[in-house]
Amino acid sequence: MKHAWNAQYRRWEGKSVGVWQRRLSIARYGLRLCLSGKIIKIFLVLAFAQTFLLGGVFFLFGQLVAPESALLTWLEGLGGQEIIKIISALTSWALLYPEICVDGIYRVMYYLLTFSGPFLSMIIVALFVHRLIANDLASNAIVIYNSKALTRWDYLIGKFIVVSTILSVVWILPVITSWVLSNFLSPDWSFFYHSFPSLLRGLTVGLVAVFSLSCLALLVSSFARKTGAAVAYWILGWISLGIVASVASVAHPALDYISPIQAIYAFSGGVFKMLDLVTDAQNMLPFFGGFFNRVSAGNEPSDLPISNGEVFLPLLSLSLYCIISIVVVSRRVRSS
């Protein structure tokens, strides 16, 4: 190894690391700063706990459809013949229609996950948004960063990695971890194959949500010259855009996507297509069809308060927010 300093003068002679390493250094330093509070750690643990909730549901489902599982034996002991019949029917359907039964349960659970995501994101981002860019702008440390061997884009990429890593704990990590965990514990290796489309749907929604919310968090953080203001802007922006969107949507439903959260909900509906899932289940599964007719008094699935959502308009709205954020933030952090 080449010596770092020579005896005559303490001159650095080692090899410099690449630009991605430098960006990751900004991210590492930023993460350390953003995760320094206790409350944020509690919320991140809560967000990650969703993994075990999802994994538990998937595991139970796997055990229900697995012949000779300990859970089945226990349920048989509890409920006798009635339970055995229902479970036998479930097992048969799962074997006959795995694309509905296996994929369906993953799809429903990942869809439900998208409802907790925005709430957790709002709180978690509010806990660290002031430490992203606002801190550097308020203390003028941005001047020192700008004088280093980095461009403003390197700085922004580093900061983006900070937010997206934290938000991934809410949106992406539970999806991937619960999928891997539950499939390793599943009774049949075909679960990997049949639940894979749901994983892709979950990841698509997660990636879009993480990317757009990260851009918005950077935007809000770069607006604030005082660190406290960043938190206020984030919460007020969240609430006010929600109110504006709900009022504007009376004039035209598409205006609901003024609120990024409504856009994420709609996009999630468009990706998971819950109405299609219910319709397929009703058509293919006799048990589900009968059950559906009983609970919905013979209505069509389209009469239920579920929809296939939309993909294009919500995505357009989120893209616009991202573009605006990138343009504004890059101007806010440039040298002069």
Add this chain to the structure above:
Amino acid sequence: MKPIIQAQELSCFYGIVLGLNNVSFEVPAGITGLVGPNGAGKSTLIKLITGQLAPSSGTLRVFGESPRNNPKLLGHLGYCPEREQLPKDLRPVDWLRALASVSGTPWGETKVLATKALDRARLGQEHWKKRIGTYSKGMKQRVKLAQAIMHDPKLVVLDEPMNGLDPMGRSEFGEILKELHQGGTSVLVSSHILHELEFLCSGFVMLNWGRVLASGSQIDIRKTVVEWSDEISIRCSQPSELAAHLQAQGLLRGFLADGQDLTIWVNEPENFLAQWPTLFAGCDCQIFEVRNKNQALSSIFERMTR
């Protein structure tokens, strides 16, 4: 010697406000002072040199390259800004490690660099575990200097680094800058207090109202003096004896001795300054410095701005 900074017809405006107006100068390697009153354009020039501002017109080359959007060049520069720009919640070593890593040093090496830089900036080890927010002004200045010199740049640019420092702190700061220079690093240091830099810098760029009044080595700038004051300052080992020696020759109108400093008032200052080695002969006294009052940089600067 090839200059490290070259400006040609360089201008910089903030909208309609003048920052620098059509200046041309060269800065050689060494310690160079950037002097001028508040609002002279020192900070603007420093921001241009560190690539934080784009020139409105003209060219600026640092080590032969434009510093704007040039991370490769910025990797060879260190910048110590005027205002406090330090994270209050961090300890200095942690902050310096992050900055060293951002500057391209492998993470494993950053601790060595950070601690050495703090050593070189003379921040006592007993303070390293405290958060920067609890530091005094002088200690913060040292941390800022440490971040600027940590990656061992070829040029260190310091914007008013001695503001708020006590005389001892200023003297130590000067020593650090001299050490840097001895190690092969050039230094560009700005100040609006000229006498702070007089004994430190080999060359100067003097600014006022966005224009360069003079630039070059101290000797060159002093050569521009055409009016001589009758007041001459001498630093020597035995001021009283020297005063008596000169008095005996009938050269003095008055004198003031204080420690090693002797101030004399003479009738023909130009002749005196031209002949002083002969005039001092015969006096058993060691001479350290002879200077006409008008040769002081502050006097030169005052006359230039008059």
